[in-house]
Amino acid sequence: MRWRSPMWTAGVVLAGIVVAAGAGVWVHAAERTAGDTWHSVGADEPDRVDVYATVQKVDAVAREVTVRVLVQPRGSLGEDDGAAPTADLTLLNSSSLRGDHTFPAHERIASTDLPIALTGGAVTDYPFDGYDSRIQFAAVQGGKPVPVQLTLDKVDSLFSLSITGDAGAGLEIRLTRATSVLVFALFMMFAMWAIAAAVALGARHLIARERGLVWPAFGFMAASLFALAAFRNAAPGSPPIGSLLDYTAFLWAEVIVALSVFTSVVAGSVAEKRT
Incomplete structure (x- = not known):
């Protein structure tokens, strides 16, 4: 046909x-x-301080997000096209992990990495975990508050960024696993169960037909036991042991494979003695 x-x-x-x-x-x-995509909030006056913040890395285990911050004073507040402030500039931030930054007058401003704490969520919910944080800035130059405009973007490919609220020169953000991470993690769960089912079916065949000690089959089963551990450690984001991925797939797959190897060897030994 x-x-x-x-x-x-x-x-x-x-x-x-x-x-x-x-x-x-x-x-x-x-x-x-x-x-x-990028998000902008705050003042748009000619004389202001522009703050460009980029989410560089999300550390779910340490519950913090690293934000790279570049400050550019505009208008009468800066010189050399925003490369340096005309007076001492202090940037106030919402980070509870590191203090504020002061940039001396007439000196070139360099970018700095700022750790900001995450709230909500638990890394053990991987790959369905999500976290909240607030990124907010204020500026004081020459002893007086000055307007601030915040522009936020992201480069961490393992997380998706969404804005849940804004006020002044601050943004409420929500960080969740990227679609690619979620798809790969679900595939890993399916693959772990598929490997465990294949080993269990192979063990059932050996036991039901009394094939004895078939060492190539035992080698495949034992290799699957260690291959699953290496496969689990390849999960994007390196989730800790005890996450949802382990309780829904990995631990069960390891138990099934280990029991299949043990019962197959025992049944094979009994069959060999009979023959």
């Missing part, structure tokens, strides 16, 4: 590959577009 011909099979396989690759490109483009 036509649908059984090699050309038809090759066409179906090629079409499946194209669809899968196209879906991957679409997800990548959507995440890249979301990552390239």
Whole structure:
């Protein structure tokens, strides 16, 4: 029949590959577009301080996000096109992990990394964990408060950034796992259960047919036990042991594989003695 011909099979396989690759490109483009977006809040007066903040890295275990901050005084507040302030400039921030920064007058301003604490969520909810934080800035130059405009973007590809509120020169943000991380983590769960099921079915075949001690089969089962551990450690974001990924897939898969190896060897030994 036509649908059984090699050309038809090759066409179906090629079409499946194209669809899968196209879906991957679409997800990548959507995440890249979301990552390239930026959010701006605060004053837009000519004489102001622009603060460019970039989310560099989210450390869910340490419950902090590292934000790279670049300050540029505008108008009469800066010189050399915003490279240096005309008077001592102090940047006040919402970080509870590091104090405020003071930039001396007429000296070039360099970017600085600022750790900001995260609230809410738990890393053990991986890959469905999410965290909240507030990024806010104020500035004082020459002993007087000056207007501030905050521009925020993100480069950490493992997390998605969404804005939940704003007030003055501050933003309430929500950080969740990126779509690619979520898809890969779900695939890992499915793969772990699939490997465990394959090992269990192989063990059932050996035991039911009394095949004895089939060492190549035992080698495959034992290798699966250690391969699952290495596969789990490849999870993006390096979640700690005890996360949702472990309780829904990894630990169960390890138990099933270990029991399959043990019962197969015991049953094989009994069968060998009979023969």
